[in-house]
Amino acid sequence: MxxxxxxxxxxxxxxxxxxxxxxxxxxxxxxxxxxxxxxxxxxxxxxxxxxxxxxxxxxxxxxxxxxxxxxxxxxxxxxxxxxxxxxxxxxxxxxxxxxxxxxxxxxxxxxxxxxxxxxxxxxxxxxxxxxxxxxxxxxxxxxxxxxxxxxxxxxxxxxxxxxxxxxxxxxxxxxxxxxxxxxxxxxxxxxxxxxxxxxxxxxxxxxxxxxxxxxxxxRSSNSWTLTTTGESGHSSGIFREGVGYGAIYEMARILDAFRTQLPEENLTYNVGILAGGTPAALATDGLSAEARGKTNIIPENAVARGDLRTLTQEQSERVAARMQEIVDANLPGTDAELTINFRYPPxxxxxxxxxxxxxxxxxxxxxxxxxxxxxxxxxxxxxxxxxxxxxxxxxxxxxxxxxxxxxxxxxxxxxxxxxxxxxxxxxxxxxxxxxxxxxxxxxxx
The missing domain is CATH 3.40.630.10 (Zn peptidases)
Structure with a gap:
């Protein structure tokens, strides 16, 4: 043909x-x-x-x-x-x-x-x-x-x-x-x-x-994975210079920024699974997670997965770029990485x-x-x-x-x-x- x-x-x-x-x-x-x-x-x-x-x-x-x-x-x-x-x-x-x-x-x-x-x-x-x-x-x-x-x-x-x-x-x-x-x-x-x-x-x-x-x-159907890391240590030191905010606060910052900064017509973004602790990790199938932690330990890892649905390819690319900007504005003592899997286009x-x-x-x-x-x-x-x-x-x-x-x-x-x-x-x-x-x-x- x-x-x-x-x-x-x-x-x-x-x-x-x-x-x-x-x-x-x-x-x-x-x-x-x-x-x-x-x-x-x-x-x-x-x-x-x-x-x-x-x-x-x-x-x-x-x-x-x-x-x-x-x-x-x-x-x-x-x-x-x-x-x-x-x-x-x-x-x-x-x-x-x-x-x-x-x-x-x-x-x-x-x-x-x-x-x-x-x-x-x-x-x-x-x-x-x-x-x-x-x-x-x-x-x-x-x-x-x-x-x-x-x-x-x-x-x-x-x-x-x-x-x-x-x-x-x-x-x-x-x-x-x-x-x-x-x-x-x-x-x-x-x-x-x-x-x-x-x-x-x-x-x-x-x-x-x-x-x-x-x-x-x-609309499209895409998925994203967000991982955050922080310096672990005794909880009495959290927020101090040289210690930082820990992985869970960094995760919370990013997800709340998605909620408040991304909204626009025909766009949705869901968080489907979330875990944090020392350690925390997704299962290989991405459908479950394992985490351990204590109240007196600053969490070292956090991970979340969700979806992203858009109406046009331009919207997909623009929203993905804005998500990356949010992810890159790290709290002190933390780091974050975002991966977006573009699957079904709009x-x-x-x-x-x-x-x-x-x-x-x-x-x-x-x-x-x-x-x-x-x-x-x-x-x-x-x-x-x-x-x-x-x-x-x-x-x-x-x-x-x-x-x-x-x-x-x-x-x-x-x-x-x-x-x-x-x-x-x-x-x-x-x-x-x-x-x-x-x-x-x-x-x-």
């Missing part, structure tokens, strides 16, 4: 999808909506089968088993299907399905993931249906999203709009806990993003105050993303659905679509609606599969009719 940059003027993108005020669905689009509705029970049956196979990120056999279940589904639609092993990053692998038709058509990347947060030891393991809702591990995040992708593509095939399309489906096997180094675990996804013009992320639909929302931005809000949401809202009008307003970015976390955000116009939140993701009792609104698959299928079909032959330049983003 060859890569191409986005250079389409924003006005041209808007015109490509403009619909008159009285516009209606075409006969083909009506057929798409009917096909999606008619196949709902079939889709729910496949969802149940997937959910009942544990595919926690670290259950490699389970992730592969769900992948093997899905590969024939995409092959039957005319896709070339590949399982990409990821043993080198201690993960199961990714499923990629490719269809390349009209060389002048819009290149569309559909993103989802096979893995869930529920490992084999979780008590929450099975699918259970109650009318128009169902519960199960990953039923929304993200097995329901995969069902929306398949439902949309099947409707396109049966309505005749899939022929000649340029589509790559990327289903990662480690979205919930990406393999390290992340540059390797996301290599194939990034390459697909460089090929694509448009990316659609099928994480769950965002609903706020009972209304479906459009996701044109997602999906910044762009005019191109908003133009895609406008296109989707044209479809909503034709379907008789309410207009979708942009979701406030702070309400969504990071996702795989962020890795391709620098290269494409993107919309996230194209999966089904539900509640309780990442927790026992995760629940899907089964009716949302229909409207989300209809939206996605019609959007991709219109992209096929109005190719983005001159995509937006990165300098314009």
């Amino acid at each position: 060859t890569s191409r940059l986005l250079t389409l003027p924003l006005a041209a993108l808007a015109l490509a999808f403009a619909t008159p005020a009285a516009a209606q669905l075409s006969n083909t689009e009506e057929r798409i909506t009917q096909i999606v509705e008619a196949n709902l029970e079939r889709d729910i049956a496949l969802l149940e089968a997937m959910v009942n196979i544990n595919s926690g990120t670290h259950n490699h056999d389970g992730v592969r088993e769900v992948g093997q279940m899905l590969m024939p589904e995409f092959a039957a639609l005319g896709f070339e299907v590949e399982w990409i092993e990821q043993d080198h990053v201690d993960r199961a692998g990714h499923l990629f399905a490719r269809m390349e038709g009209d060389s002048d058509g819009t290149n569309v990347l559909l993103i989802g993931h096979i893995d869930t947060v529920f490992e084999p030891e979780s008590p929450f393991q099975t699918f259970s249906r109650d009318g128009l809702s169902a519960t199960g591990p990953g039923v929304v995040d993200n097995k329901g999203g995969i069902i929306v992708i398949l439902a949309a593509l099947r409707a396109m095939r049966d309505a005749g709009t899939l022929a000649g399309a340029n589509i790559v489906v990327a289903l990662t096997g480690d979205e919930e806990s990406a393999g390290d180094p992340i540059a390797q675990s996301r290599q194939h996804l990034i390459e697909a993003g460089q090929w694509a013009d448009v990316a659609l992320g099928f994480e769950g639909l965002s609903v706020m105050d009972g209304r479906d929302m459009g996701v044109v931005a997602r 999906m910044a809000p762009t005019e191109g993303n908003m133009a895609l949401l406008d296109a989707l809202n044209g479809i909503n009008a034709d379907l008789g659905l309410e207009r979708m307003e942009p979701l406030p970015p702070a309400r969504r976390g990071a996702a795989d679509i962020s890795f391709v955000a620098p290269f494409v116009h993107g919309l996230a939140g194209m999966g089904p609606a539900g509640r309780g993701s990442h927790a026992p009792g995760e629940t899907i609104d089964l009716t949302s599969i229909v409207r989300q698959a209809q939206r996605a299928a019609i959007l991709m079909s219109r992209l096929g009719e109005n190719p983005l032959t001159t995509p937006i330049a990165l300098s314009d983003r």
